[in-house]
Amino acid sequence: MDIEGEKSVLPTEEVYHPDMNLYKRAYDDSFKNMEAFWSFNAEILTWYKKWDRVLDDTKKPFYRWFVGGKLNMSYNCVDRHIEQHRRNKAAYIWVGEKGDEKIVTYDGLFRRINNLAKALINLGIKKGDRIVLYMPMIIEAPVAMLAAARIGAVFSFVFAGFGAGALAERINDSKAVLLITADGSFRNGKVVELKKIADEALEMTSTIRNVIVVKHAGNNVDMNEDRDIWYHEVVGDSYTYVEPVQMDANDPLFILYTSGTTGKPKGAVHSTGGYGVWVANTLKWAFNPDEDDRWWCAADIGWITGHSYIVFAPLILGLTSIMYEGSITYPEPDRVWEIIEKYRINILYTSPTAIRMLMKFGDKYPKRHDLSTLKVLGTVGEPINPSAWRWYYETIGNSKCPIIDTYWQTETGGFMIAPQRALGLPPLKPGSATFPLPGVDPAILNDRGEEVKDNEKGYIVFRRPWPGMLMTVNNDDERYVKTYFSKFYGYYFCGDYAIKDSDGYYWLLGRADEVLNVAGHRLGTIEVEDALVSTGLAVEAAAFGKPDPIKGEVIVAFIVPKQIQADRRELISEIRKRIRSDLGPIYVPDEIHIVKLLPKTRSGKIMRRVVKAVALDQIPGDLTTLEDSSSVDEIRSAIEAFR
Numbered sequence: 001m002d003i004e005g006e007k008s009v010l011p012t013e014e015v016y017h018p019d020m021n022l023y024k025r026a027y028d029d030s031f032k033n034m035e036a037f038w039s040f041n042a043e044i045l046t047w048y049k050k051w052d053r054v055l056d057d058t059k060k061p062f063y064r065w066f067v068g069g070k071l072n073m074s075y076n077c078v079d080r081h082i083e084q085h086r087r088n089k090a091a092y093i094w095v096g097e098k099g100d101e102k103i104v105t106y107d108g109l110f111r112r113i114n115n116l117a118k119a120l121i122n123l124g125i126k127k128g129d130r131i132v133l134y135m136p137m138i139i140e141a142p143v144a145m146l147a148a149a150r151i152g153a154v155f156s157f158v159f160a161g162f163g164a165g166a167l168a169e170r171i172n173d174s175k176a177v178l179l180i181t182a183d184g185s186f187r188n189g190k191v192v193e194l195k196k197i198a199d200e201a202l203e204m205t206s207t208i209r210n211v212i213v214v215k216h217a218g219n220n221v222d223m224n225e226d227r228d229i230w231y232h233e234v235v236g237d238s239y240t241y242v243e244p245v246q247m248d249a250n251d252p253l254f255i256l257y258t259s260g261t262t263g264k265p266k267g268a269v270h271s272t273g274g275y276g277v278w279v280a281n282t283l284k285w286a287f288n289p290d291e292d293d294r295w296w297c298a299a300d301i302g303w304i305t306g307h308s309y310i311v312f313a314p315l316i317l318g319l320t321s322i323m324y325e326g327s328i329t330y331p332e333p334d335r336v337w338e339i340i341e342k343y344r345i346n347i348l349y350t351s352p353t354a355i356r357m358l359m360k361f362g363d364k365y366p367k368r369h370d371l372s373t374l375k376v377l378g379t380v381g382e383p384i385n386p387s388a389w390r391w392y393y394e395t396i397g398n399s400k401c402p403i404i405d406t407y408w409q410t411e412t413g414g415f416m417i418a419p420q421r422a423l424g425l426p427p428l429k430p431g432s433a434t435f436p437l438p439g440v441d442p443a444i445l446n447d448r449g450e451e452v453k454d455n456e457k458g459y460i461v462f463r464r465p466w467p468g469m470l471m472t473v474n475n476d477d478e479r480y481v482k483t484y485f486s487k488f489y490g491y492y493f494c495g496d497y498a499i500k501d502s503d504g505y506y507w508l509l510g511r512a513d514e515v516l517n518v519a520g521h522r523l524g525t526i527e528v529e530d531a532l533v534s535t536g537l538a539v540e541a542a543a544f545g546k547p548d549p550i551k552g553e554v555i556v557a558f559i560v561p562k563q564i565q566a567d568r569r570e571l572i573s574e575i576r577k578r579i580r581s582d583l584g585p586i587y588v589p590d591e592i593h594i595v596k597l598l599p600k601t602r603s604g605k606i607m608r609r610v611v612k613a614v615a616l617d618q619i620p621g622d623l624t625t626l627e628d629s630s631s632v633d634e635i636r637s638a639i640e641a642f643r
């Protein structure tokens with residue numbers, strides 16, 4: 001199959017292994033000899049006690065992996081490396097937006113984790129307690145994740161770009177008792193005042209007993225004497241050892257909230273054992289990093305990509321990661337290329353939005369730098385269009401680095417479909433994530449649940465469980481079953497459209513539900529609409545994603561204002577401001593249009609499909625259930641006025 005008339009690309013012989021037999025053998029083995037396959041691959045971790053059973057599927061779809069196994073993730077990420085030969089190896093090369101740098105060895109990471117773990121114990125945190133982390137891209141972020149894991153506390157990271165409302169909602173749902181944050185973070189040369197946002201959020205919550213604050217940006221903060229403590233004070237500088245708690249393979253490691261088709265984000269609960277086995281093996285299979293490679297996953301640590309591939313997988317494998325705080329185009333659009341040259345990075349893993357953004361600035365920026373250390377390139381988060389793929393491949397990778405397009409989700413824990421360098425790279429086709437990883441059993445179905453033919457579009461599902469899958473939705477087993485296993489009974493429903501071509505390659509085509517993908521960030525349409533209405537300035541709202549050449553999609557919203565106001569611009573700017581502070585900047589619609597009424601059914605349901613079609617000049621489809629046809633004209637005239 002060719003999209004945009006692109007031909008498939010064979011990477012040069014240096015990296016191309018035509019022998020797909022290794023992959024085929026591993027893939028078949030993962031089903032035919034499931035127990036043996038996973039028993040072997042689970043040895044990537046160090047276990048206190050081996051599992052009694054690889055998979056317990058007696059309570060479908062609540063699958064449990066490595067049942068009876070005991071381990072600790074902090075031990076696996078650091079202790080075992082310092083006991084062996086990696087004590088002085090860099091775990092992280094941290095680079096700040098101003099160009100400042102910090103190298104943290106495995107030993108340094110170990111000390112930091114232990115010291116914070118001790119501080120957490122002193123604050124009364126016990127196994128099973130929930131901790132929320134609202135932190136920028138600083139070393140203390142992985143330290144906090146691993147200190148929590150060391151003592152068996154369950155962390156929930158909230159991306160530092162979220163606003164106070166979003167943070168409060170996650171604290172409330174997880175019933176967290178402790179929050180770790182920072183005074184501020186750097187972004188495009190400015191300071192984002194995280195502690196201030198956290199203070200606002202804490203007014204809407206009641207479970208947090210203490211707040212630990214990392215001094216990072218140096219901005220002024222209000223410290224509440226009864227509640228807030230400085231990180232450096234609580235941790236101190238002397239070193240203390242904390243024995244890692246032996247966790248059950250199915251004790252939760254973390255909860256990560258993600259958007260769905262309803263208003264409230266879902267807390268995906270990930271296990272300790274299955275998740276650990278999955279992320280480490282998937283990184284190895286897909287990217288096949290060498291011991292001395294420098295790995296740069298340029299995601300934010302607050303999203304699943306950062307959790308799995310900045311923290312857990314690279315540390316389990318004992319790699320050296322780059323961690324960069326700040327904007328990829330600041331102070332100049334060659335920031336990424338400068339970092340690659342300076343730190344001689346071997347593998348870069350980023351999003352199609354970032355690639356398109358950097359491509360827009362032209363070749364002169366990458367051409368200024370020596371990128372010859374690169375040997376593998378990766379992408380994640382959204383479909384990559386072939387022209388961005390080609391630019392990445394040719395201009396950045398000098399036509400010698402395979403592009404590892406990884407399809408996966410917050411809920412899957414790690415890669416599901418991707419070329420696998422360690423098992424024999426297939427010829428790559430720009431825009432296709434190629435083949436499923438071992439243990440992943442995809443199918444593409446139509447509305448009736450039947451498999452579609454090759455080259456036909458349908459819903460992608462996974463027919464069998466895999467170790468990295470979420471265990472449930474926090475506090476809501478029913479929602480877990482309903483969201484993922486009900487549309488096609490018993491199969492995991494991803495929510496994406498896909499095609500399998502006649503060569504067996506998978507092409508991911510974007511969301512099949514009302515989930516938006518803005519710059520690789522997954523946002524719920526209804527979350528945006530709820531936020532618009534809760535500004536108090538709109539009585540009704542409809543939002544949808546409009547295709548965008550750089551960000552994939554941008555948010556467009558139509559609102560019915562509470563009061564007819566003379567100055568529309570002022571109203572729109574006030575709405576924008578309120579959404580920014582409630583949910584965060586990524587939720588702010590690119591376009592907000594004001595109308596007197598929205599298309600609705602006779603039963604009063606807003607017809608978002610119609611709003612979107614009319615606004616994008618498409619055919620709106622069946623309008624027989626429409627209550628008032630003048631609403632369609634309203635949308636049309638609002639769009640015309642905008643143009």
Ligand code: PRX
Binds near residue numbers: 405510521
């Ligand atoms: O629509 C798919 C898209 O991102 C969604 C998952 O978003 P999230 O849970 O935030 O995780 C993002 C990072 C793993 C998917 O349902 N998506 C992710 N990777 C790809 C993709 N779409 C196409 N190609 C990809 N490689």
